[in-house]
Amino acid sequence: MRRLPFPLAFIAALVTGALLLAQGTPPPAPLVLVSRDGRRPVPTTMLSGQELIALDDVANLFQVSVREDALAGGVTVGYKGRTIVLSSDQPMASVNGQVVALPAPAVHAGRRWLVPVEFLSRALAPIYDSKIELRRASRLLIVGDLRVPRVVARIESPGPPTRVTVEATPAATVTVAQDGPRLMARVDADAIDPTVPTAGAGLVEQIRAGDQPGTLVVQLRGGAGTPRTTIGSFDGGTRATIDVPAAGAPESVSAPPPPPLSTDPLPPFAASRPVLQTIVIDPGHGGDDSGVKGPNGTLEKQVTLDVGRRARTLIETRLGIRVILSRDEDRRVRLDERAAVANNSKADLFISLHANAALVPTVSGAEVFALGLDREGEEARRSAQTDSVALPVLGGGTRLIDVIRWDMAQAAHIEESSVLASMLEEELRTRVPMGPRPLQQAPQRVLVGANMPAALVEMGYLTSAPQEKQLTSVEFQTALTQALYEVVLRFRTYLEGRR
Amino acid sequence: MTRRWLTAVVVAVVVVVAGAWALTRGLEFLMRPATEAHAPATEPQQPSTVPHITATLFYTSEDGRYLVPVRREVPLAEGTVEQGKQIMLAQLEPATAPLVSAIPTGTTLRAFYVTDRGEAYVDLSPEASTMHPGGSAAELLTVYAIVNAVTANLPAIMRVQILLDGKEVDTLAGHMDLRRPLQRNESLVQPEG
Numbered sequence: 008m009r010r011l012p013f014p015l016a017f018i019a020a021l022v023t024g025a026l027l028l029a030q031g032t033p034p035p036a037p038l039v040l041v042s043r044d045g046r047r048p049v050p051t052t053m054l055s056g057q058e059l060i061a062l063d064d065v066a067n068l069f070q071v072s073v074r075e076d077a078l079a080g081g082v083t084v085g086y087k088g089r090t091i092v093l094s095s096d097q098p099m100a101s102v103n104g105q106v107v108a109l110p111a112p113a114v115h116a117g118r119r120w121l122v123p124v125e126f127l128s129r130a131l132a133p134i135y136d137s138k139i140e141l142r143r144a145s146r147l148l149i150v151g152d153l154r155v156p157r158v159v160a161r162i163e164s165p166g167p168p169t170r171v172t173v174e175a176t177p178a179a180t181v182t183v184a185q186d187g188p189r190l191m192a193r194v195d196a197d198a199i200d201p202t203v204p205t206a207g208a209g210l211v212e213q214i215r216a217g218d219q220p221g222t223l224v225v226q227l228r229g230g231a232g233t234p235r236t237t238i239g240s241f242d243g244g245t246r247a248t249i250d251v252p253a254a255g256a257p258e259s260v261s262a263p264p265p266p267p268l269s270t271d272p273l274p275p276f277a278a279s280r281p282v283l284q285t286i287v288i289d290p291g292h293g294g295d296d297s298g299v300k301g302p303n304g305t306l307e308k309q310v311t312l313d314v315g316r317r318a319r320t321l322i323e324t325r326l327g328i329r330v331i332l333s334r335d336e337d338r339r340v341r342l343d344e345r346a347a348v349a350n351n352s353k354a355d356l357f358i359s360l361h362a363n364a365a366l367v368p369t370v371s372g373a374e375v376f377a378l379g380l381d382r383e384g385e386e387a388r389r390s391a392q393t394d395s396v397a398l399p400v401l402g403g404g405t406r407l408i409d410v411i412r413w414d415m416a417q418a419a420h421i422e423e424s425s426v427l428a429s430m431l432e433e434e435l436r437t438r439v440p441m442g443p444r445p446l447q448q449a450p451q452r453v454l455v456g457a458n459m460p461a462a463l464v465e466m467g468y469l470t471s472a473p474q475e476k477q478l479t480s481v482e483f484q485t486a487l488t489q490a491l492y493e494v495v496l497r498f499r500t501y502l503e504g505r506r
Numbered sequence: 507m508t509r510r511w512l513t514a515v516v517v518a519v520v521v522v523v524a525g526a527w528a529l530t531r532g533l534e535f536l537m538r539p540a541t542e543a544h545a546p547a548t549e550p551q552q553p554s555t556v557p558h559i560t561a562t563l564f565y566t567s568e569d570g571r572y573l574v575p576v577r578r579e580v581p582l583a584e585g586t587v588e589q590g591k592q593i594m595l596a597q598l599e600p601a602t603a604p605l606v607s608a609i610p611t612g613t614t615l616r617a618f619y620v621t622d623r624g625e626a627y628v629d630l631s632p633e634a635s636t637m638h639p640g641g642s643a644a645e646l647l648t649v650y651a652i653v654n655a656v657t658a659n660l661p662a663i664m665r666v667q668i669l670l671d672g673k674e675v676d677t678l679a680g681h682m683d684l685r686r687p688l689q690r691n692e693s694l695v696q697p698e699g
Contacts, residue, residue: 291680292680296680298640298641298680299639299640299641300640307640307641342676342677342680361641361642361681362641363641363642363643363644364639364640364641364643364644365570365571365641365643365644366566366570366606366608366639366644366647367566367568367569367570367606368570369569369570370569370570370571370643374642374643376642442643443569443571444571444643447693449642449646449681449682450682450683450688451642451681451682451683452676452677452680452681452682452683452684452685453680453681455683463642463681465641465642465643468641468643469641470639470641
């Protein structure tokens, strides 16, 4: 082995010494490894804002080999014939020949090699037999196929009644039991990744992780009555809603607090019902198709996306109904693709959002469209009502399948879409100014292929300067969002009544 | 043989002369409406040797909400196709204030033809889409200004399909389905009076 010249060796020693001094900074909280064998802390250290783990510790934890290549200035990590090559020069690793990025290069400090903790999830995980998941925010390193749902507890309103929600993602069985002045929320999982509020509010003194694995404790204040718990689901998760009334309050006094986006009273929480599980909201235009451009430069594609996102948040949060946006970014989506998103996700409702234009700048107001059918559409509708095809099924026998042209799917839902459009018009009318034709039927292209009740909302005229200003305001968008939310509630009731 | 040859020459000359005359008259016939269409409907028409029909064309109302039917003199033409062209050429002319044209400025007629099923195809230049302000309301008025103008004046035509640059299109501005011929829409029309 060739020896380093004296000046270089001296400099290397200085650098190493500096690094050794620097790595004395402990992380803000220990990283905890969770596996079938239990939980154990993993030693890490902070260097220049980067959290590092020693490869010696990685070797012990994961049974990997570590071999230094002094000539190349790097280190090789081996596991069952698979290799990871790291260098102290580049913030990357070669994983079985594939290059993956790391937030910082490996650090050679004395006899030890230190690597960013992301090495575990980005470089080691691809070659390791068990799943490795790093959750930096919650300081968890999950090894193996474990169910470790994220559990988020919130105090939604101080009340009384004080409303607490406990959401587990992905879905898991959640039970809530009372033990004196405490409520114990138990999540059926191998472990939980909890997030709790920093302070109590209302009749809740504190929410904290329980001593037993998979539990949260809600500590109640004196004066709290008997809590009422509802278990429901939302997109990809389970939600427990706990209402804590004041002691002595009648059970019926459980009027929920108003939603933050509106002064209207919030309807009681209800678990999602099969009748209305998924909604697609379609923010019109996008990408190089900006839609209408207002006199002050506001683009329709941005307004529709803003309102779509607001509506998704409100409906998912309050109703636990899955809401899919046909686009959640500034990109062009073909009109057929928008309906396909709804059809493929078996959505129960499709609402397309747009902003209008007129050739005269004085026109303003919201307008709602349902699909209008011409003769061909009427024929498709009649066909949908009468035609069915018997198809053979596995195991023998046949099954009747309704058949309708794919490009006329909406024809089978004209009546329900008409009801939906009327509800939209009614709810919008109480909140925002309406246009000259508030409720219309027209051959709206985006609605034609939607195989569910569907309507299109022109939220206002961007070609009107005052309305352009409204359409970009939080207040106006909130009013529109609230109208959409109320329509979803009403339409769910309508569908339930038709069963 | 010589007599047959002479006969053929005479026939050819007659055909060429007749064709040239027809072409000259035809061009003259086609050119006239463009200048006459500029004249507002309310103004007295210039005396002309070309016979006219009174057609109903459709423009956006002053308040921007409706289609307003306006009677205009349009050159008479032989047959549904030629008459349809004349009507569309007149419809594409700028509107007389205070009315506003529902069709974007710069849009021209590329072709007009009909099928034996009573459907007309109006082939417009791309400006009908590229210069369109967008929005369902404006697009509705554009589409039905064209559909109504054709169906209101040509009794044989029941439905109209709009093409752009010779091709079928989904929409003009992202809203109205243009993949099939459309029927007349009276609900957008402001009643006369």
